[in-house]
Amino acid sequence: MKKINGKTITQWIQTHPIIETIIHTEETLWLNPKYQTFESVIKNISLTLDDVIEAEERLNRFAPFLMTVFPETKPSSGIIESPIVEIPSMKKALEQFYNKKLGGDLLLKCDHLLPISGSIKARGGIYEVLKHAEGIALDSGMLTIQDDYSILAQPCFKELFSQYSIAVGSTGNLGLSIGIMSAKLGFNVFVHMSADAKTWKKDLIRKKGVTVIEYNFDYSLAVAEGRKQAEADNNMHFVDDENSTDLFLGYAVAALRLKKQLDELGVNVNEKKPLVVHLPCGVGGGPGGVAFGLKLIFKNNVHIYFVEPTHSPAMLLGLVTELHDKVSVQDFGIDNITEADGLAVGRPSGFVGKLLEELISGVYTVEDQHLYKLLSLLVDIENIYLEPSAVAGFPGMMKLENDKTASQHPTHIVWATGGNMLPDSVHQENYEKGKSYL
Template sequence: MSDGLNGIPDAVRAGQPTVWRNPHGRPAAEILPGLAYGLAEVAEAEARWRRFDPLLARLFPELATGRIDSPLLCLGPDVAAHVAGFAGARVLVKADHDLPVTGCIKARGGVYEVLVQAEALARRGGWLRTGDSYARLAEPDARDAFAAYTIAVGSTGNLGFSVGVMARALGFAVEVHMSHDAKAWKKQRLRDLGARVVEHAGDYGSAVAAARAAFADRPDAHFVDDESSVDLFLGYATAAFDLRRQLAEAEVTVDGANPLHVYLPCGVGGAPGGVTLGLKLLFGDAVRCIFVEPVAAPCLLVQLAEGLEHPVSVYDIGLDNRTAADGLAVSQASMLVAGTVGPLVEAVVTVEDTALFTWLRDLWEQAGLRLEPSAAAAFAAVGPRLTLSPEARGGTHVVWTTGGALLPEAEFRTALGLGIR
């Protein structure tokens, strides 16, 4: 019997590695003017980050300036050739696996949304007035006031930690709802922060739905909704400003003749979607964004291939959503992301778990990058995409890593051992 989903390639249904070139892609100039969120909203989010710099510098000793950003690394010629599949490739790494405070890209969204809530509460309560330094929010009276509120989130781990570490630093109570496939060490890390961890037998989507229901209409709480939060989305989008600055410092030209190809691991879609929006606003069609998903959980590919009329799950096409890339183990994509940046996505590449571990090992041994399996996914996509589209070899290729710096040593060593030699 047909499932009625006719736009999804057979290889995707079969759980085979696939390079899907988005047939629904449209020029940025056609799509961006009609979006609900544009450069003004992303610039406003960037300005909010800067207002919080004094507070973040006070709360986290590793942040000398208060800015949460990661290095832009240039891979040596041999490693770049290994990643891209040809000699002479220019491959850079946006090293969010080593992002300060949280060690993962989720800080860009999770920390930001907590700061949005803290600012709103402080202004309503009169604890923060025009002209005050935001470092004021670290004072005991502000912390006592925040303690009356709960910040909640559904997560497989990294978003929960990013929300939790920021919220607990300000004094909020924290509740994180987690799926069965979330790593035990991530749950314990949250408990060590003082967060309440609620475990669910279902997958990530079930945990999010349960948390959303539990915190509906609670005036003393805020639920960080990974599937539909505009604040998360805009927090991620501001990363484009950081990358633009770093590319200029590295004297990397980005224009029609020198395109920027950016490879982004994708779970529910918030982080890669936000980054894509920001990059498209700054660079237009000179940037090409490629999303990367596990073969068992290609939720955004499935959604974009089928269309945006109704939500589609990987379960609908017979896939099981089981992957070692726990941060990418998502059965249904964010409709906010799909509807906003879907036409701006160049391609989606699906990769097997074995490739994640092989690249994790290779990048540690050859470049000293300490990654989670999810963060290694984007490296596994570069070669297959360029094999299918050799005309895309020119320009600069940026692989965006997502987590790994805080991976426990035993977990990392186990992952290294799974790499195929």
């Protein structure tokens, strides 16, 4: 009889009955029994708000460079940020779709519109590459912190960076962000792509001069191979989506900016009107960093929910079993096959799971057909095109109806994690698939 950490699957189900629903790949909602107040948890976490502010300052230093090499960042003065929009029509459509009244307001955080690589990965991924480049340039004596960083676009810096390499394992969007930014700076870049990575993503980064290495296995192998490659080369930096503090802090900067955006919209966040944020989750780095940043800013007045596909509930199983990265969905006989390619991860980040295990409010899962229906609905109602994984947060309002936040008047934020870089033909195909399910 197969055992997972000394227990059979039957024994796991006896102690955690929700595991049976997860194994049957049914949609499920798990409310975190270990959830604690922000004040009691933060004492045991070494990362602080100062670390996030330092990351934001570094991104600000790079703004002149980004404006120089990516003209699309000029309107935002070289800051990689996305709008947040009110979508009341979509809320009405969801009420009809689910045939129930949904409490609270609904906002969409449009990370699919992030400049350069059109997904949430433009935050952490690009930040880590820029931090690495800054370190090399400062060590070389060719750059000082006081300089105007637009000088980094000069050929002498490209020549400097060409002596170094960057590697990453990815299901798609992180590879895009790392690949585009690293190649622009002049690094040699290797992106190790899992079997579920979409062909158009692989083609796009190859066009940018990136070496793409493909595997017929899932994300975990792509990461392991990338790590192995970097260990054999002293001049190669590995971007570790599972364990990187730099990636995590790059994502966390989103919270500082979201606070300003909500102030501008006149959205008050308090005990009676909390924020409820729905974050699609793959390995956990992106949503984890954003969640941590939001907790630093809004403390107990923000409730974070991660969302995963029913066939890739990696973070959910890691948290329920408390095994984190010591367990995979395959251990429980789940296939990790989903159309939500950015979320097709079988083993979660232990770093993120352990850091947030008392700070996130819960996790829920959504099945692929449901994602396609919501994708088409969003196009029909708001004319907004996302990729399947980016609509994962929309069912949250309905799923949390009976939760403690439902008695208040929360502001729900659905984090739209990607989709802007999809070719029109793929958008159309996704839309038609959703219409056929509807």
